[in-house]
Amino acid sequence: VTVALEYEPVLLTHPGRTTPVSLSEYEAEGGYVGWQKALEKMTPDQVVEEVKASGLRGRGGAGFPTGNKWGFIPKTPGAKYVAVNADESEPGTFKDRELIEIEPHRVLEGIALCCYAINAETAFIYIRGEYVEAADRLEAAVAEAEQAGILGRGCLGTQVNVRILVFRGAGAYICGEETALLESLEGRRPMPRSRPPFPAVEGLYRRPTVINNVETLANVPAIVDRGSGWYNSIGTPPRNTGPKIFCLSGRVNRPGNYELPLGAVTVRELIDDYGGGVIDGKAVKGVLTAGVSAPILSFDKLDTKLDYDSIQAAGSMLGSASLIVLDEDTCIVRSAALMEEFFRHESCGKCTPCREGTYWLHKILTRIEQGRGVPGDLDLLLSLSGEISGKVLCALGDFAISPVTATVKQYRGEYVAHIEGGRCPFEPW
Amino acid sequence: MPLSATTRAAICQLAEQYPERRTALLPALKLAQVDVGYLPRETIAETADLVGVPHSAAYELVTFYTMLHEERVPPTVVVVCAQLPCALRGADALVRDLQAGLQREIAAGAVEVERTSECFGACHRAPMARVNDRYRENLDEPARKQLIQDLSTS
Numbered sequence: 001v002t003v004a005l006e007y008e009p010v011l012l013t014h015p016g017r018t019t020p021v022s023l024s025e026y027e028a029e030g031g032y033v034g035w036q037k038a039l040e041k042m043t044p045d046q047v048v049e050e051v052k053a054s055g056l057r058g059r060g061g062a063g064f065p066t067g068n069k070w071g072f073i074p075k076t077p078g079a080k081y082v083a084v085n086a087d088e089s090e091p092g093t094f095k096d097r098e099l100i101e102i103e104p105h106r107v108l109e110g111i112a113l114c115c116y117a118i119n120a121e122t123a124f125i126y127i128r129g130e131y132v133e134a135a136d137r138l139e140a141a142v143a144e145a146e147q148a149g150i151l152g153r154g155c156l157g158t159q160v161n162v163r164i165l166v167f168r169g170a171g172a173y174i175c176g177e178e179t180a181l182l183e184s185l186e187g188r189r190p191m192p193r194s195r196p197p198f199p200a201v202e203g204l205y206r207r208p209t210v211i212n213n214v215e216t217l218a219n220v221p222a223i224v225d226r227g228s229g230w231y232n233s234i235g236t237p238p239r240n241t242g243p244k245i246f247c248l249s250g251r252v253n254r255p256g257n258y259e260l261p262l263g264a265v266t267v268r269e270l271i272d273d274y275g276g277g278v279i280d281g282k283a284v285k286g287v288l289t290a291g292v293s294a295p296i297l298s299f300d301k302l303d304t305k306l307d308y309d310s311i312q313a314a315g316s317m318l319g320s321a322s323l324i325v326l327d328e329d330t331c332i333v334r335s336a337a338l339m340e341e342f343f344r345h346e347s348c349g350k351c352t353p354c355r356e357g358t359y360w361l362h363k364i365l366t367r368i369e370q371g372r373g374v375p376g377d378l379d380l381l382l383s384l385s386g387e388i389s390g391k392v393l394c395a396l397g398d399f400a401i402s403p404v405t406a407t408v409k410q411y412r413g414e415y416v417a418h419i420e421g422g423r424c425p426f427e428p429w
Numbered sequence: 430m431p432l433s434a435t436t437r438a439a440i441c442q443l444a445e446q447y448p449e450r451r452t453a454l455l456p457a458l459k460l461a462q463v464d465v466g467y468l469p470r471e472t473i474a475e476t477a478d479l480v481g482v483p484h485s486a487a488y489e490l491v492t493f494y495t496m497l498h499e500e501r502v503p504p505t506v507v508v509v510c511a512q513l514p515c516a517l518r519g520a521d522a523l524v525r526d527l528q529a530g531l532q533r534e535i536a537a538g539a540v541e542v543e544r545t546s547e548c549f550g551a552c553h554r555a556p557m558a559r560v561n562d563r564y565r566e567n568l569d570e571p572a573r574k575q576l577i578q579d580l581s582t583s
Contacts, residue, residue, distance in 0.1 A: 092552050096550075167456070171496040187454035338513050
């Protein structure tokens with residue numbers, strides 16, 4: 001048995017807590033020190049440089065270097081915006097929810113620092129409509145910070161203004177796609193925009209805009225307060241620095257959020273040492289590492305380290321680090337059908353290959369699962385997938401084919417057993 | 430049914446709050462829905478007029494978002510997440526138990542129980558259900574019995 005790592009959390013510093021950390025508690029634990037430091041001693045460019053040097057990469061899924069993203073914002077006069085992506089809707093992902101519900105001020109401090117760095121006075125937090133409790137807590141925290149003079153007009157007695165608005169969505173996964181999020185904020189149907197222009201040049205209200213995930217911004221206060229050198233001591237530099245929250249779900253004994261340095265543990269160690277192992281001591285069949293949006297890792301890849309590059313080298317993506325564990329009793333075909341049902345439901349309908357393709361992929365997977373598959377269905381699934389990939393405006397199309405292509409490739413035998421046997425060989429679950 | 434004076438005032442205030450008025454459209458429709466209970470055509474039109482956008486602009490949001498309803502919904506809507514993480518922890522059995530335990534309420538139109546493929550971000554507390562605007566999580570045997578009791582009319 002491996003001993004769990006000695007590690008002091010940076011983001012979720014109150015494990016097990018259910019109530020939000022208040023402003024006074026947050027300040028007593030060093031909160032808003034980074035904000036004060038930036039306002040008193042740093043120029044906006046210095047904040048950008050510090051974040052660049054930290055190596056922080058976007059925690060929403062794409063892993064793009066955050067400091068570089070901020071650096072793309074032109075220095076021309078006029079309004080600029082920060083849009084915070086809190087539309088957390090990827091199956092298996094529940095980290096931003098906990099950050100917002102328990103550590104709302106850490107998120108707000110990160111947003112304030114981003115606003116300062118790019119010279120924006122207004123930030124929108126786009127939070128999914130179902131997160132009612134989280135949105136209520138965020139609004140309460142904004143009011144607390146404004147009343148204390150930390151945020152709002154003339155932050156901490158300076159000339160800097162930061163207005164943070166909580167904007168609630170209404171049930172649409174696509175709003176987590178950054179340009180669809182902007183469309184939603186502008187009161188339009190949330191369908192992705194074609195790029196270029198990129199949001200850094202023409203974003204919200206056609207103005208330069210930074211769009212960052214909640215967890216990404218929650219890393220920034222500690223980077224500014226303690227410095228990029230300290231941040232680089234966490235994780236696996238140079239490309240995988242800092243802490244990451246791993247959402248563990250599925251057939252494990254202790255599902256939950258586990259904050260660990262990037263690259264510190266393997267998939268197997270996360271499941272066994274933190275998640276308490278698989279339910280009933282069963283064997284792992286496969287693990288999805290990026291929710292349902294990237295290829296499944298089969299059981300022979302469990303010793304892969306949990307960081308962006310290692311997971312990519314193993315054939316998948318770390319994404320939002322949402323690990324869904326499938327055990328030996330889990331039917332892969334049924335799992336793929338469920339995942340595809342999600343994409344069929346969430347495709348916004350703008351691009352024909354995705355709108356029609358997800359419908360057909362789901363239909364074919366369902367018939368195979370129900371024992372009505374026909375020879376040739378696997379080739380049909382793969383050729384259909386090829387007609388979606390790369391032929392649509394946003395990443396959803398490519399996400400939508402991975403449950404199909406990766407499972408057909410890695411678990412072909414299960415598909416064949418369904419088709420040849422005329423029924424699902426697994427117990428229903 | 431026209432919007433109440435309070436809702437009309439709240440929508441007008443929202444529209445002033447944002448850099449562009451149209452940003453207020455989605456929150457305005459949500460306010461209108463709370464007021465009227467759902468979003469019939471005349472409510473959509475009235476909301477659009479207050480924000481200052483074409484009626485079609487408001488209508489296309491109503492038909493897109495799953496949380497906006499063109500038709501009346503029962504007073505209690507229970508939505509069980511049945512996406513993979515929840516399915517792996519007994520979501521289907523939860524749907525069956527709730528449908529069986531709330532048969533009378535469902536027949537009377539007081540409660541609706543549905544499954545969804547959408548994930549609600551509660552996979553670590555699966556199985557779960559959204560009951561109107563609030564989450565009920567870790568719905569093991571005792572917890573689901575409690576939920577059924579809370580929602581039953583008898």
